[in-house]
């Protein structure tokens with residue numbers, strides 16, 4: 001692992017690293033915020049999954065979450081949103097597919113299947129690395145925004161026992177039924193729509209064996225609300241399965257990090273409680 005930068009913030013430290021990833025067969029960059037408590041004890045971790053076009057840096061620079069995380073004694077790990085450094089057909093042509101748009105799935109269609117294994121990376125490889133090298137416990141929570149909200153929800157639903165809590169900001173709730181999801185899943189998973197269901201929150205809710213309560217914030221002035229995000233589909237799936245959902249529709253808020261920064265403290269407190277802080 002190569003340390004790229006180390007910055008003191010809110011009494012803790014924000015560090016960025018580059019490392020060689022086996023899951024994506026190439027270098028990946030991630031950031032970790034270590035609260036002041038990590039100087040004398042191991043602390044639990046919240047994984048933050050960012051959305052389309054983002055990198056490990058968006059949460060650090062725009063969410064404003066480190067003051068509360070420092071107060072709570074919570075580490076935050078922020079991975080990148082896709083593998084980098086390849087040049088597959090279509091990889092750099094649009095904001096919603098390829099580079100910066102890994103969708104937190106394991107691609108099965110060539111050439112993306114060679115390296116686009118963001119699910120394995122964020123669920124297994126990165127936590128193993130983080131727990132080996134930093135003063136953190138194996139108590140984990142997961143959250144994210146938009147494409148990353150979808151990622152957080154599927155990672156939790158597909159891995160009972162792995163996370164203590166899950167939350168999301170404006171998540172893509174039903175990717176098999178919206179344009180962003182249909183485009184990404186076709187490119188990464190192929191034409192068999194049945195295979196897509198293993199990566200769709202609304203489908204996974206029906207068969208979830210663990211019933212972690214979901215906390216979701218959604219801005220009502222979000223331009224992507226009706227066509228892409230579909231919170232009502234999540235509401236219906238949760239209602240049908242008897243899965244606890246706190247869906248907060250926030251009046252006037254859009255899809256930006258201004259929205260995230262307005263409610264990030266609530267999510268951090270939600271995770272801290274579940275993590276026993």
Ligand SMILES: CC(=O)Oc1ccc2c(C)cc(=O)oc2c1
Nearest residue numbers: 051052058145146147148256257
């Ligand atoms: C920094 C920032 O604003 O990030 C951002 C902007 C737009 C989007 C969209 C449209 C989708 C998504 O998944 O993430 C995302 C993130």
